[in-house]
Amino acid sequence: MGHTGVRHAIVTGGGTGIGRAAAAALTAAGMRVTVLGRRAAPLRDAIAAGDAAHAETADVADQTGLEAALSRATVAHGPALVLVNAAGVAESAPFLKADAALWDRALRVNLLGTVAATRAVLPGMLDAGWGRVVNVASTAALRGYAYVTAYAAAKHAVLGLTRSLALEVATRGVTVNAVCPGFTDTDIVAESVARIVAKTGRTEDDARAELAKHNPQGRLVTPAEVAATIAFLCSDAAAAVNGRALAVDGGEVP
Ligand SMILES: NC(=O)c1ccc[n+]([C@@H]2O[C@H](COP(=O)([O-])OP(=O)(O)OC[C@H]3O[C@@H](n4cnc5c(N)ncnc54)[C@H](OP(=O)(O)O)[C@@H]3O)[C@@H](O)[C@H]2O)c1
Numbered sequence: 001m002g003h004t005g006v007r008h009a010i011v012t013g014g015g016t017g018i019g020r021a022a023a024a025a026l027t028a029a030g031m032r033v034t035v036l037g038r039r040a041a042p043l044r045d046a047i048a049a050g051d052a053a054h055a056e057t058a059d060v061a062d063q064t065g066l067e068a069a070l071s072r073a074t075v076a077h078g079p080a081l082v083l084v085n086a087a088g089v090a091e092s093a094p095f096l097k098a099d100a101a102l103w104d105r106a107l108r109v110n111l112l113g114t115v116a117a118t119r120a121v122l123p124g125m126l127d128a129g130w131g132r133v134v135n136v137a138s139t140a141a142l143r144g145y146a147y148v149t150a151y152a153a154a155k156h157a158v159l160g161l162t163r164s165l166a167l168e169v170a171t172r173g174v175t176v177n178a179v180c181p182g183f184t185d186t187d188i189v190a191e192s193v194a195r196i197v198a199k200t201g202r203t204e205d206d207a208r209a210e211l212a213k214h215n216p217q218g219r220l221v222t223p224a225e226v227a228a229t230i231a232f233l234c235s236d237a238a239a240a241v242n243g244r245a246l247a248v249d250g251g252e253v254p
Contacts, residue, residue: 009082015042017186019086021227024051034073060113079124085114086136106150131174132234166243182249185220217250
């Protein structure tokens with residue numbers, strides 16, 4: 001049933017962090033992986049390291065540019081049967097200091113970027129009768145955290161999208177799921193640590209420990225741990241897992 005042969009997978013935000021680890025895991029699972037992001041250098045690194053086969057630079061918040069990039073990737077490697085939406089930004093600010101521009105960025109990239117990439121790629125999955133969409137949400141899609149209202153609102157919205165689209169395509173061989181990482185050791189966390197150091201004068205180690213404290217395991221999650229869950233959701237074996245939010249958080253969210 002469905003598609004056979006080498007599957008083309010697209011990973012947005014695939015040059016760094018969780019997206020990069022997901023690209024590596026899907027490549028290791030035998031897929032042909034396209035990584036997409038705004039900066040060319042990390043994408044080139046991913047290819048040089050053998051974690052991806054193809055790269056496209058695009059901003060997921062620019063729908064026209066994104067669609068052009070995804071269609072170039074499709075021409076090169078065939079319709080994408082796997083889409084991992086990992087592109088995201090996590091700006092923090094107290095609610096009364098989070099202005100309209102910050103809200104706009106949070107929603108445009110984290111939510112509407114996921115919508116636009118999915119709209120572009122889903123028709124090919126429906127045609128093939130097989131597809132996997134995995135949205136990298138966050139524990140901030142399942143609970144709140146102070147100082148990230150816009151990010152948490154966008155990630156909660158990604159879950160609403162995930163759960164509803166999953167039901168819409170359930171009979172078509174396509175699954176739509178989310179992974180919800182806790183604090184994970186990537187550039188996003190490095191930026192949060194830098195902000196905490198700048199604002200509070202704490203040491204970098206203290207700031208990292210503060211974030212690690214959220215995790216009952218007392219540590220940051222690794223990108224490879226999130227990627228392993230993503231790769232499972234993208235496998236044939238996960239065909240019955242649909243519309244789920246899988247937390248990869250050491251047990252933080254009950
Ligand atoms: N680290 C955590 O603690 C954590 C926890 C839960 C969820 N997450 C989520 O995990 C995802 C990946 O983040 P990460 O932690 O791996 O951090 P990261 O290394 O900063 O990854 C984010 C990636 O998204 C790309 N990106 C950002 N804005 C983009 C845009 N407008 N268009 C295209 N690409 C864009 C970035 O590349 P360019 O800058 O080159 O575009 C970068 O490669 C995000 O959705 C984040 O919200 C992270």
